[in-house]
Every structure is written in structure tokens, then in C-alpha cells.
Amino acid sequence: MTYRTVLTGKHFMHGDHACAEGAIAAGCRFFGGYPITPSTEIAERLARRLPEVGGVFIQMEDELGSMAAILGASCGGKRVMTATSGPGLSLMMENLGLGVMLEVPCVVVDVQRGSPSTGLPTMPGQSDVMQARWGSHGDYALVAYSPWSPQEMFDLTVLAFNIADRYRVPVLLMTDEVVGHMVERVIIPPEDQIDHWPRKRPTGRPSGSGNGSFKPFSAEEADLVPPMVHAGEGYRLHFTGLTHDERGYPDMTAETHQRLVTRLVEKINRNADQIIRIDPYYMDDAQIVVVAYGCTARSARRAVRLARERGIPAGLLRLVSLWPFPEQLFNQLAANIETFIVAEMNLGQMALEVERVTKRPVKGVFHAGGEMIAPEPILKAIINNE
Amino acid sequence: MASIQLSNQHPLDSLIRSDRLPHIWCPGCGIGIIMRCYAQAILESGISQEKHVVVSGIGCSGRVAGYMNIDSYHTTHGRAIPFAVGLKLAKPELMVTVFSGDGDLTAIGGNHLIHAARRNVDIKVVCVNNFNYGMTGGQVGPTTPKGARGTTAPYGNPELPFNLPYLMGAAGANYVSRWTTIHVRQTKDDILHSFNHPGFTFIEVLAPCPIGFGKSNNINDGLEEMELYRDRCVLVSDGDVRAEELTIDLREERPIYVGNFIDRDQPPYRPIHLENAQ
Incomplete structure (x- = not known):
């Protein structure tokens, strides 16, 4: 038998499953995650679905590893996602910051439950929304959407992938246990009607010499987003979580730090009109x-x-x-x-x-x-x- | 009479980001020796330099990613391995090497280390073991011998150290060996060998850290530590060495076993792909 990538049609679908199908339809081909209520159904659905469409599913040892693995896979050129709930989101904050700093597109789903700490694993909450904005250390900006239905679990997951790629930024899907576990009508459009905004990529060919001759963090003035280079393309890139210049090289100066951090925040602020949905x-x-x-x-x-x-x-x-x-x-x-x-x-x-x-x-x-x-x-x- | 020819070039020039020099390492540090072995192994590997990727964590050894003139990722503390796992599974044609230190890989990253070994993911790990946290100034860590001193153990380290080859063998690594910075050819050959050995490979290389570890433990400089290696290292041939014998303590007159300990041929981790997958 052959498998379908986009399950076009009318469904009576679980919110977490709709999120997983949104990911598949958006072209997500790598999921690294760790089981946690009430998000586990996303991982379970993708464990079944990703192998059907040639994608990679891996259950990592914890949420620290999950977040690191999706960043690595995104640097290899895949569309990537992980899904968790509050306790896992706390662990992901470390590498969410790395994702912001390296400008690595990724989608992180938080099916919120009652918190803090272990809280109410099987019951809903919306108390991670400030953590979503400020949870990792330092000044930064990212994007978060909040679906209110299984239909939006599908639609906003697709949008999250497009925004992540367009602006090279982690995008959070801040849903909750009610929406995650709700079963409702979900209409999945035909494959050719699903938006796909490609990741911005460099136009020039790599010189192959490396040594700072290529500037992977040189942003275009229009949107402040640098084109993304992937591993194995001959650019001899360097990505570091240290404060870095346009070559990607560490530069421990206040000037470079001010320029970099300001751009990371401004790139979201300047493009807010394209990102915000009301x-x-x-x-x-x-x-x-x-x-x-x-x-x-x-x-x-x-x-x-x-x-x-x-x-x-x-x-x-x-x-x-x-x-x-x-x-x-x-x-x-x-x-x-x-x-x-x-x-x-x-x-x-x-x-x-x-x-x-x-x-x-x-x-x-x-x-x-x-x-x-x-x-x-x-x-x-x-x-x-x- | 033969004439002397001077060259302005070095065979490894293409692999070193010379525009990043001078490096941050202290006089007598062993990391540069191991990085050179890695670069030489890449050169001899026959694998295009474009396909080699190095992923590092944080610390002195983590800085290697910034000096290698190949695709390089300097990630967060302890997370080089899961980052590398994601990258390798996303793009299997890459030769992904994790180059990092003992603190990064075995303390904060210890959980990722054992699980990547258990899964037998096809990544190559080079672990610089200098028995302490060097970059932050000589604190003890999970490889510091019991009783050795560090800035966070001024009365001597009360804990027992990991012995890494034994740990890696138990966790399921396909290939495990240990060398020191005096074993330059063996280290280079072994890294080169690991490129052709599918699955999770782990090469521990003992390295002097005269400023961080040496100063607290009466090892005066890098050369003195190299002499300790020369005098005490014993090459194992059959690989069957028990845990207690793999324990290292530079202050004791006992052998330091080096060589290859584990050489398995288990198939590496492969994500599930269905036959008719799109």
C-alpha cells in the first residue's frame, strides 16, 4: 500500500492528532520528543505517521535532548517539531534560547496543563504563556500561537512551520489540554491548497574556502532575516551560541552583542504585522x-x-x-x-x-x-x- | 647537497580557521594535539571535507568547533550529542563528529551520552579528558580521581570518578578506546578508523591541563603530565580490562591502560522507514 501525506477531507479528529496531521501536511519530517501528558498523542500519531511519509521519529531521553535534536535536524534542512507540556517546556527553555540565537526554525507545541511543577497532568491550564515569552534567559523575541479548536490545531501548526521558516525563529503552539483532547470536525484541504513558505536560502554558491569568507548571519535590511545555510552544503559555516558576528564567529564585544540581540528582537517586531493573527x-x-x-x-x-x-x-x-x-x-x-x-x-x-x-x-x-x-x-x- | 625548501603552507591549512588564531588554550594544554589528530584524520579519510561536520558543547574542548574550518556547531553545555543525533538522522550522508570535553559529555551531558551509545547512533565522539573543568578554572568533575584537588574540592575530591571506557561499553557503544596526547599516531589512526566503523564510537583522549588540573595536583606543566603518560601507559591488546583497572589516578604508581577496549559490529540505529513510504 502507499501512504497519504495530506489526509484531505472532512474528519472527526482529536486536537493532538490534528496538530500531528498539520505537521505532516506542512512538511515536518523530523520529530524528537518525550512522552508527557497531555501532549503524548501528538508523539504517538507522529510515531505512526512519520515513517509512512519518509520522515524521522525519535523518542529522546528527555526534553533537553528533544529540543537539541530538533535544532540539529533543522540545521540538516528538515522541518522539525517537538511537543510537550509545562514540565517539559521548562527543560526545553535552554535550547529554545539556542534556537533563537542560532536562528534555527522549529515548532514547539505546549499542550498546557495545570502548573506549576507537576501540577495537574491531565487537566487544563494556560499558565505557561509568560514562560513562552520570557522563559529562556536573556532578551529575545519569538512567536506563539494559541489554537482554540482541533481545526486550528491543524491550521496553526501549518502556519507555525511557515512563520518559523520565514523568520528563522522558534514558533510555539501554546495550546491546552481541553483543545488538545477535544474531538471535533477538522477539514483538511487538498495538498495544493496548503501554504508552504520556503525557508530563505542563500543565492550564491559557496566558495568552499571557509575561513570567514561567507557570512551566514548577514541579514537583509528589509526583514532582518539572514538566509539559512545547512550542514553539508560546502559553506564551512560556523554556528555558535556565543555572541557572534555576521561570519558566525564568536565576538566578545559589547558592540556586537548590542547589534545581534537588537536584530534578533527587531526581526520579530518589524515583521509583527505579518505574524500577528487576531x-x-x-x-x-x-x-x-x-x-x-x-x-x-x-x-x-x-x-x-x-x-x-x-x-x-x-x-x-x-x-x-x-x-x-x-x-x-x-x-x-x-x-x-x-x-x-x-x-x-x-x-x-x-x-x-x-x-x-x-x-x-x-x-x-x-x-x-x-x-x-x-x-x-x-x-x-x-x-x-x- | 640537498637544498632546504621552505613552504608557507601546511597540509592542514584547509581545515583550520587561521583567521581565528590565536586560540584561547593555555600553554601546555593538550586539546590542540587532539584537534590536530582529528584534522589529520579528516584529511586522510577520503570523505569530502564538505561532508564532515563537528558539533561541540561548552568548555575549552568545545571551542574546537570554532577552529575547525568545516561545518561546525558550538551548541549548549552538554547537548552536543542530541544536537548531533538530530543532524545525523536528518542528513545521514554527513560524517558527524562530536568533539567535546569530559565535563560537558559525561556530567551535564551524561544522560545523552549513555542513550546515544545505547541506541548506537552513527556519530563519532572524541572526548578530551583532562580530569577537571578547565575553562571555569579547575573545578572537579565526574572524571576527577578521588582525593585529587580542585578549586571546588580544596580538601580533595570526596567522589569516585567515572571510568569512561567501562561506562561506554556497558551502555552499548560499538567502538571504545582510550589514548593520551602522547599517542598522536594512535589517536589519529583511531579517529580515522572510527569514520569507517558504523555506529556509536567513543574515543577518550587523556590530555594535560596544567593550569586547571595540574596546578592543584603537583603536576608542574604539560610536559610533566606527558611524561607521566609515557612512563605509565600500558597498551591493552585483548581489550578485556575490568573496571577497576581502567581507573586513572595520575598521583599513583599504577598503569594507565590505553588501547581499544570495545570493538563490536552491531548495526547502527536507523529510524523506521516503511517500505512504501513516500
């Missing part, structure tokens, strides 16, 4: 704005609908992308809107961002995790703040 509901005339993401946004949409039925001008701003934070949008909104309610399954993390940017006190509907926030407390917050 899904608005009833926002045209909204006076009260609910901000939510992931599974909580499902309850928030219901709450906003109920509020509208009562004649309250509430709207939902669903953050499809979490990082970079849509500062411009919230700036604009703050000009006309006084009340922002943030609903999230943590004790107030993205709420800090909304507060920072809008400069308005934010009403929080928070829960430490373990169960989905229902529509009622969100509706109550809307009514109380009318």
Missing part, C-alpha cells in the same frame, strides 16, 4: 472588550453572545497569536474603549500585557487551572462592568 467577534461597536485565547475563548464567545442578547455592547478579541503581542491594535482600541476584561486560565498573565499597552485597569476573570472557565463568570464580569 479573531474579532462583535467588535465593530463594542464598548466592553473581552480578551481571551485557547479554550477560554470558546467560553468568552458564548459570554459575549449572551451579553449581546441582553443588549450589552460587548465584543471578543480572540488572540490567535499571543507573541508578539499586538501592541498597535490595543493602542488603537484604548482610544475608544474603557473596559477590557481578560479571561484566562491563570492568575493574570496576558492581562499584564493588556494593562501595559492600554494603560487601563483590566478586569480579570482568572482561574489557576484544572477546569475550563465557564461562560457565566465572564458574563458576570461583563454585566458588572457595564
Whole structure:
């Protein structure tokens, strides 16, 4: 028998499986991971599927190794992914930083559970979203998306691979146990309708001499993204986690450090418009704005609908992308809107961002995790703040 | 009478990033000798230099990646091996060598080391063992002999060291040997041999670290440590050496066994590929 790469058609599919199928459809051909609830189904699906499409699946000894292995495989030219939950994400932070520093495209899925520490392995949480932004040491920027359905587990996984390659950056898929374990309709498009943005690659041929004659970290001014060279292509490249110049050589100076770190952050900021995804509901005339993401946004949409039925001008701003934070949008909104309610399954993390940017006190509907926030407390917050 | 010809070139020029010199290593350090063996082995391997990749972790030995003029990755502390595993499985036609130190590979990277050996992934590991953490200034580590001194063991190291060939043999490595920096030809030949020996190979090379290890342990310079190797090293021929005999302690008048300990022919790790895979 032959195997299908893209399972085009209408499915009743598990969220974690939809993520795995999104990866296969996007051309992911290397997965290195370590089992952890509630993400394990992604690894299990890929253990079955990757060998069918000529890809590599390897179960690593831990999440430190998983993250290092996908970076190595990406440097060999593959599209790569790993999947984990909070405790594993903590271990991946080390080499996530290396991925940022070496500008190695990769996709990291975090199916969030109740945290901190071992927390609630089988129950949902959204309390890793600040760790996603700041968890590795140092200043840096990366990209994070937050699917709210199995359909988006597929769609945003495809997008995550494209963004990772386009901007040479690790992309996180910050989902949660509810969405990961939800079974719902998933429509997988025909193969030729799946976006594939190729990795930016050097145009010149390698001289073969090495010795700094080629500059693998020379970024183009337009997007600040240097073309990616892979191992074995004759460039005699050097990649180091040390502060490096355009040749890739270590350069222990404040000037080079300032230039490099600034570019790594600016490359995301400058391209934020292409990266950010927002899904608005009833926002045209909204006076009260609910901000939510992931599974909580499902309850928030219901709450906003109920509020509208009562004649309250509430709207939902669903953050499809979490990082970079849509500062411009919230700036604009703050000009006309006084009340922002943030609903999230943590004790107030993205709420800090909304507060920072809008400069308005934010009403929080928070829960430490373990169960989905229902529509009622969100509706109550809307009514109380009318 | 024969005339003397001077050359401005060295056979290894193409393999060294001369624009990165001078290097950071201390006088008497053994890492350069082992790096030279590696470069010579690449030159003699018959494998295109474009196909050779070196992956290093952190530390003095980890700096080798920055001096080799081939595709080179200087990764995080302890993670050179899983990075190399990913790279090798993604692009099997590459000859991937992990060149790093004992602290990097066996302490912080110890878990990756044993699992890569267990899987028998086709990567070549060259482990520089200088019995201490040199770059950070002579702290003890998992290879420091019991009783030896270091800056974090001013009263003597209370722990027992790993003995690496025994560990690697038990973990499942296909090929394991040990040399010292006085065994330049053997080291070069063995690295060259490992390129043609499929599976996980591990070559430990004992190296002087006069500033980090020597100064705390009454070894005055690199040359003195090399003399210790010369006087005490015993070549094993049959490879059957028990754990306690592989223990190294430069302060004791006992043999340091060198040579090849493990030479297996187990098939290397291969990811599952289905017959009709696309």
C-alpha cells in the first residue's frame, strides 16, 4: 500500500492528532520528543505517521535532548517539531534560547496543563504563556500561537512551520489540554491548497574556502532575516551560541552583542504585522472588550453572545497569536474603549500585557487551572462592568 | 647537497580557521594535539571535507568547533550529542563528529551520552579528558580521581570518578578506546578508523591541563603530565580490562591502560522507514 501525506477531507479528529496531521501536511519530517501528558498523542500519531511519509521519529531521553535534536535536524534542512507540556517546556527553555540565537526554525507545541511543577497532568491550564515569552534567559523575541479548536490545531501548526521558516525563529503552539483532547470536525484541504513558505536560502554558491569568507548571519535590511545555510552544503559555516558576528564567529564585544540581540528582537517586531493573527467577534461597536485565547475563548464567545442578547455592547478579541503581542491594535482600541476584561486560565498573565499597552485597569476573570472557565463568570464580569 | 625548501603552507591549512588564531588554550594544554589528530584524520579519510561536520558543547574542548574550518556547531553545555543525533538522522550522508570535553559529555551531558551509545547512533565522539573543568578554572568533575584537588574540592575530591571506557561499553557503544596526547599516531589512526566503523564510537583522549588540573595536583606543566603518560601507559591488546583497572589516578604508581577496549559490529540505529513510504 502507499501512504497519504495530506489526509484531505472532512474528519472527526482529536486536537493532538490534528496538530500531528498539520505537521505532516506542512512538511515536518523530523520529530524528537518525550512522552508527557497531555501532549503524548501528538508523539504517538507522529510515531505512526512519520515513517509512512519518509520522515524521522525519535523518542529522546528527555526534553533537553528533544529540543537539541530538533535544532540539529533543522540545521540538516528538515522541518522539525517537538511537543510537550509545562514540565517539559521548562527543560526545553535552554535550547529554545539556542534556537533563537542560532536562528534555527522549529515548532514547539505546549499542550498546557495545570502548573506549576507537576501540577495537574491531565487537566487544563494556560499558565505557561509568560514562560513562552520570557522563559529562556536573556532578551529575545519569538512567536506563539494559541489554537482554540482541533481545526486550528491543524491550521496553526501549518502556519507555525511557515512563520518559523520565514523568520528563522522558534514558533510555539501554546495550546491546552481541553483543545488538545477535544474531538471535533477538522477539514483538511487538498495538498495544493496548503501554504508552504520556503525557508530563505542563500543565492550564491559557496566558495568552499571557509575561513570567514561567507557570512551566514548577514541579514537583509528589509526583514532582518539572514538566509539559512545547512550542514553539508560546502559553506564551512560556523554556528555558535556565543555572541557572534555576521561570519558566525564568536565576538566578545559589547558592540556586537548590542547589534545581534537588537536584530534578533527587531526581526520579530518589524515583521509583527505579518505574524500577528487576531479573531474579532462583535467588535465593530463594542464598548466592553473581552480578551481571551485557547479554550477560554470558546467560553468568552458564548459570554459575549449572551451579553449581546441582553443588549450589552460587548465584543471578543480572540488572540490567535499571543507573541508578539499586538501592541498597535490595543493602542488603537484604548482610544475608544474603557473596559477590557481578560479571561484566562491563570492568575493574570496576558492581562499584564493588556494593562501595559492600554494603560487601563483590566478586569480579570482568572482561574489557576484544572477546569475550563465557564461562560457565566465572564458574563458576570461583563454585566458588572457595564 | 640537498637544498632546504621552505613552504608557507601546511597540509592542514584547509581545515583550520587561521583567521581565528590565536586560540584561547593555555600553554601546555593538550586539546590542540587532539584537534590536530582529528584534522589529520579528516584529511586522510577520503570523505569530502564538505561532508564532515563537528558539533561541540561548552568548555575549552568545545571551542574546537570554532577552529575547525568545516561545518561546525558550538551548541549548549552538554547537548552536543542530541544536537548531533538530530543532524545525523536528518542528513545521514554527513560524517558527524562530536568533539567535546569530559565535563560537558559525561556530567551535564551524561544522560545523552549513555542513550546515544545505547541506541548506537552513527556519530563519532572524541572526548578530551583532562580530569577537571578547565575553562571555569579547575573545578572537579565526574572524571576527577578521588582525593585529587580542585578549586571546588580544596580538601580533595570526596567522589569516585567515572571510568569512561567501562561506562561506554556497558551502555552499548560499538567502538571504545582510550589514548593520551602522547599517542598522536594512535589517536589519529583511531579517529580515522572510527569514520569507517558504523555506529556509536567513543574515543577518550587523556590530555594535560596544567593550569586547571595540574596546578592543584603537583603536576608542574604539560610536559610533566606527558611524561607521566609515557612512563605509565600500558597498551591493552585483548581489550578485556575490568573496571577497576581502567581507573586513572595520575598521583599513583599504577598503569594507565590505553588501547581499544570495545570493538563490536552491531548495526547502527536507523529510524523506521516503511517500505512504501513516500
